[in-house]
Amino acid sequence: xxxxxxxxxxxxxxxxxxxxxxxxxxxxxxxxxxxxxxxxxxxxxxxxxxxxxxxxxxxxxxxxxxxxxxxxxxxxxxxxxxxxxxxxxxxxxxxxxxxxxxxxxxxxxxxxxxxxxxxxxxxxxxxxxxxxxxxxxxxxxxxxxxxxxxxxxxxxxxxxxxxxxxxxxxxxxxxxxxxxxxxxxxxxxxxxxxxxxxxxxxxxxxxxxxxxxxxxxxxxxxxxxxxxxxxxxxxxxxxxxxxxxxxxxxxxxxxxxxxxxxxxxxxxxxxxxxxxxxxxxxxxxxxxxxxxxxxxxxxxxxxxxxxxxxxxxxxxxxxxxxxxxxxxxxxxxxxxxxxxxxxxxxxxxxxxxxxxxxxxxxxxxxxxxxxxxxxxxxxxxxxxxxxxxxxxxxxxxxxxx
Numbered sequence: 027x028x029x030x031x032x033x034x035x036x037x038x039x040x041x042x043x044x045x046x047x048x049x050x051x052x053x054x055x056x057x058x059x060x061x062x063x064x065x066x067x068x069x070x071x072x073x074x075x076x077x078x079x080x081x082x083x084x085x086x087x088x089x090x091x092x093x094x095x096x097x098x099x100x101x102x103x104x105x106x107x108x109x110x111x112x113x114x115x116x117x118x119x120x121x122x123x124x125x126x127x128x129x130x131x132x133x134x135x136x137x138x139x140x141x142x143x144x145x146x147x148x149x150x151x152x153x154x155x156x157x158x159x160x161x162x163x164x165x166x167x168x169x170x171x172x173x174x175x176x177x178x179x180x181x182x183x184x185x186x187x188x189x190x191x192x193x194x195x196x197x198x199x200x201x202x203x204x205x206x207x208x209x210x211x212x213x214x215x216x217x218x219x220x221x222x223x224x225x226x227x228x229x230x231x232x233x234x235x236x237x238x239x240x241x242x243x244x245x246x247x248x249x250x251x252x253x254x255x256x257x258x259x260x261x262x263x264x265x266x267x268x269x270x271x272x273x274x275x276x277x278x279x280x281x282x283x284x285x286x287x288x289x290x291x292x293x294x295x296x297x298x299x300x301x302x303x304x305x306x307x308x309x310x311x312x313x314x315x316x317x318x319x320x321x322x323x324x325x326x327x328x329x330x331x332x333x334x335x336x337x338x339x340x341x342x343x344x345x346x347x348x349x350x351x352x353x354x355x356x357x358x359x360x361x362x363x364x365x366x367x368x369x370x371x372x373x374x375x376x377x378x379x380x381x382x383x384x385x386x387x388x389x390x391x392x393x394x395x396x397x398x399x400x401x402x403x404x405x406x407x408x409x410x411x412x413x414x415x416x417x418x419x420x421x422x423x424x425x426x427x
Contacts, residue, residue, distance in 0.1 A: 027421060029055055030152035032065035032084065032143055034159035043338045044158040045070060047177055047226060047247040051156055052079075054249070054414040055421070063150045065143055065160075082146035084162070085138045087128040120185025120359060121159075122194050130161055131193045133200050140165050140201070147172070154425050156224075156417075164215050165198075169205050173424050175417075177247070178223035180234040181363045186213050222424050224417050226338070228407050231367050242420040245411025246342045248323070261328045262297075269325050269349075270300040270333040271340060274356040276379045279304035286333075287311045288384040299325055330394050333387070336361030336376070341368065346409065348402030350374050350394060354382055373401040 033048045052062045066074055067086035074081040129135045139162035147170060157163045158177040167174035185191050195212040202209055219240045226247040229235045272282055279302055290298040290313050297313050301320035308317045322340060326332055327347040334340040336355035341364050344351050351374035355361035365376035375390050
């Protein structure tokens, strides 16, 4: 196969899970003998090019489609606004609202991405597309007639029929007409039977039991990547480790630093490995070591707990290693859903930003063994679905390779 993989990496801080899953499938496909090219923007485009990946540059997405320097200034205000909606019990936060915040209610912004990806199609001549969340590729698939596979989660259906959905629908209709294609409901364009929906989860975690030729559960899509860092960490036998990575703009790093150093002291017997983009150079306070980046796949299997924000990749690597989680997801819809499902499966605890305290964490640590047994059970089920190789085999089947 020739697989073109557009990677969703907006300027807003949505995490790197979509990037890692896209790279996971791409690298696995290459190892299985297929030709792979990526579409990416900004620093990710440059990083992939430097590492020898065939990569096409596409426009980056920013808050409301504004210049990047203005977008960065708006980011915290948008996060505060979204968190207030969650605190008031609103259910209106969904992927359609996020796409509006990324400027995709405006036709010109989406058309720029479509044109760039159409250029990549003409040059690379792919047989199939694979993506996670990249908005333009749905239209490119519709225009070219080439098959498309995307990662999928049940929660993606949230908000269909809402005002943000209707706004994005009007723009989608305009784009289809612009390229001479017939109108179709946005939900059909994105979730229709013509789209292969690869679910990097299991029914127990996704809250669904989909069946049919257009659905494929893979359990997980995760593997070590060298795109971001080459760090190696020495694990000392006999130590009790905790991994902490919280990407929540409503939790200031100084507070995270203070709480972790209060909880994980020498007399408790833990060593805490913490990662944050706010750390410019590694340092240590007591039994807590701080790094700009930590390869979770190297650390988490040796840990008793993961402290995080409910991100998919940290959740997966923790479950595959039988490690329970303490999660502070904030407003982010997918992360809140992940944290809620893990809590229901008795694999972790979910807290709001205000709960990040010494008392809250310490009150939950004694239940580690109970939750670890549940995490190991769920992780073993995830492994049974086949992971990234199952995803590539589903792509092969899609185009009858």
